[in-house]
């Protein structure tokens with residue numbers, strides 16, 4: 001019997017799967033057995049090796065899978081916002097939080113470019129901490145050693161994604177955290193020179209120092225919340241749930257319904273008005289999208 005190895009999918013090129021071996025860090029180009037329906041970046045797989053190439057025999061069940069771009073088994077999403085150039089509005093931030101909030105992971109928010117603003121910004125954005133999100137206020141450009149060490153501890157041993165609008169500082173931060181990441185990128189593309197990529201997909205970079213799988217940032221600077229149903233959006237505003245029991249109707253959508261616990265909580269400032277406004281805007285967007 002040939003030996004079976006366990007690895008993780010870093011990148012997919014047409015029908016070629018680039019796998020990094022969990023034990024040896026060896027990067028192997030694999031094919032998949034026909035019976036396997038679908039493999040996505042981030043999948044943990046078992047493969048056997050014939051000379052230089054591998055053959056994937058099994059895909060482990062996924063813990064989760066991000067949509068667009070698809071990445072499986074993500075342990076932590078960091079949503080990066082910036083205080084200035086560009087100013088990220090609450091609605092924009094909420095869209096990212098909704099998009100990446102699922103039952104297995106809750107994003108950590110990094111408020112970046114703190115060097116460009118005063119302390120008021122920290123006060124204004126504290127509402128996210130009060131909602132239960134882990135928040136950090138940083139300056140990627142002048143990242144302190146303390147923040148660098150702390151953030152590295154947050155990514156160690158994990159598959160991570162840095163998401164956020166274009167220009168918020170994702171690449172700047174990644175370069176500060178993983179100065180060696182670029183080398184890895186070159187290494188992978190060198191191996192794949194022969195293959196021509198046709199599908200637009202993300203890639204994972206393996207960073208051995210911290211044992212981190214880092215998703216490529218392109219593709220994570222936009223989110224499309226119309227991918228979700230209204231019901232899903234409602235559930236992703238997790239702060240609503242504790243007030244929902246005060247709603248007259250069990251299936252209340254907190255819109256035009258009378259005696260709504262969520263709307264009462266907004267009126268009483270227990271739920272930030274900006275969050276509720278974001279919710280209304282998203283519901284409106286989904287309804288308009290449906291009509292088209």
Ligand SMILES: Nc1nc2c(ncn2[C@@H]2O[C@H](COP(=O)(O)OP(=O)(O)OP(=O)(O)O)[C@@H](O)[C@H]2O)c(=O)[nH]1
Pocket residue numbers: 112113114115116138139140141142164165166167168169170171172173217221
């Ligand atoms: N003042 C200041 N500028 C920053 C900071 N972090 C990043 N920048 C600047 O913001 C600009 C955009 O940063 P990037 O790292 O390219 O942003 P990005 O999120 O990767 O953008 P995309 O690649 O378009 O998605 C660059 O000019 C950075 O130098 C910061 O902490 N403070």
Ligand SMILES: [Zn+2]
Pocket residue numbers: 244247248252253254255257259260261262263
């Ligand atoms: Zn309600």
